[in-house]
Amino acid sequence: MSLIVKGRVWKLGNNVDTDLIIPGRYLTLRDPLEKAKHALEAVIPGFAEKVREGDVIVAGRNFGSGSSREDAVTVLKTLGIKAVIAESFARIFFRNALNNGLPVLECKGICSMVENGDMLSVHFEKGEILNLTSKEKCKGTKLPAFLVEIIREGGILKKLRKELQCEK
């Protein structure tokens, strides 16, 4: 999986919790596409129709707080979101994203240098963000090598499968 992501920005505020990303009442839907249709609907009405494959999310503090539901990551992936950059992430969302191979980067000050609809280029290994629209640059918190590895593999289960094959 590529560690450089370029995409159009959807900008969100602080404390976007997992109930806002995917409300509990939709968790029981069997079809992942049906589930994803409700992603962020209370924040941006019609988000699922408006979002395009390859878009990225830029959020404020504490993105993904609340529940441990992994659907909060998978609905964004299903809609084609390729990365999330936030001032900070809630712990469980951060882990779930990396485990699913969705690149996430913490970057203080990101909200003040990005507007909705800007084009961003993000280098996850280096932790570097370039706003292609405004030409501004910003540096995020570099992920430890072992987490970069999980993204590169495309998620922790692909890594687990490799590990288990090696042991056989």
Add this chain to the structure above:
Amino acid sequence: MGLTLAEKILATHSGKKEVSPGDIVEADIDVAMVHELLGTSGGVAELFEETGVRKVWSKDKIVALLDHWVPAPNVDVAEIHKKCRYFVKKHGLKNWFDMKAGICHQVLVEKGFVRPGEIIVGTDSHMTTHGALGAFGTGIGSTDMVVVFAKGKLWFRVPETIKIVLQGKIPKYVLGKDIILKVLRRLGPDGANYKAVEFHGEALADLSIDGRMTISNMCVEAGAKVALIPPDQKTIEFVKKRSKKEIRPVYPDSNADYVDEMMVNVSEIEPQVSRPPNPTDSVPVQEVEGIELDQVFIGSCTNGRLEDLEVTAKILKGKKVNRGVRLIVIPASYEVYLNALRKGYLETILKAEGIVEAPTCGPCIGGHLGVLASGETALVTSSRNFTGRLGSPEAKVYLSSPATAAASAVEGKITDPRKYLR
């Protein structure tokens, strides 16, 4: 430098003498809990079968049950339950409770799966509850659970620890919930993010296990990874009655290094209410008194225990729920249900025209048994009042203790429970 409780538990479980915040360790898991997220689309069962691993690491250390949507309110949920039962049978999981035990956190504690000094993970953010018994309880996603099912181990970043000291004497009708809501106000929605919380202070001794569980339960609302209360005599006696396994409690060192310290004088705490849409936005009840209510819900893993139903019954005794309000009461487990039945609490609640439902998360996750319509306002004892959590995103949800909730159900508006002090 000494170790905090979280550091010590992670060290003992990863074969190390000591660890420091920021270290990445691979720790052995003592107990792993799954509920319906085992059987949802993209859930643990689906992901586990995709890995090609044929056997789970332990048939005894996994606890599985159904609690979020029970009994099944629709076909989608019934299919999820069917998938869970199939997986449990196929892998021969020993500790399976189906929908017959109650809400996972209450059941884990009642059935003796939570022991001081152990690591217990589950696909539920409120796993922090188990810190009340001195266990490293933390919530994980479905993918992490697949790793645990396969290996019995999981990586952790050793968290920094915040020490919270509860001093003073707890006033009457101030419950564990009021204390934690006050603490959450001070921490904020991310004040403990990535961190461990460790509780100390004289007030802990006056808190029941029920009250302590409420406190640890809600620390996740400030982002905490674990919320530990070092075990005392009360903890040890409680666990001994429920677990046959030898107890090996772990305690923090007296010279442990804390990233922050917070003093809380509980004598000054008044009943607290959290305003929508964040649990940490708590204020003394007087500031929101008089807000009219459509529904009151008493239950959940936060406040559906015997102590909670006891105070509810005490306030409702000989009274009626206000005509304009629906009161829904859901015991957290069948053990709680039976005890509340024997003690007459449920009869009191029913006579007051409250509705009593069978143990489930129910309205707390907006699932069933009392979801909210647009424009409605509710006061609930559960843990979260996020937008849309209990149903319509246009509903307003306030959080409080069961005492405040019961008094408010009688009056039909948010009410200070101390009025009902006798």
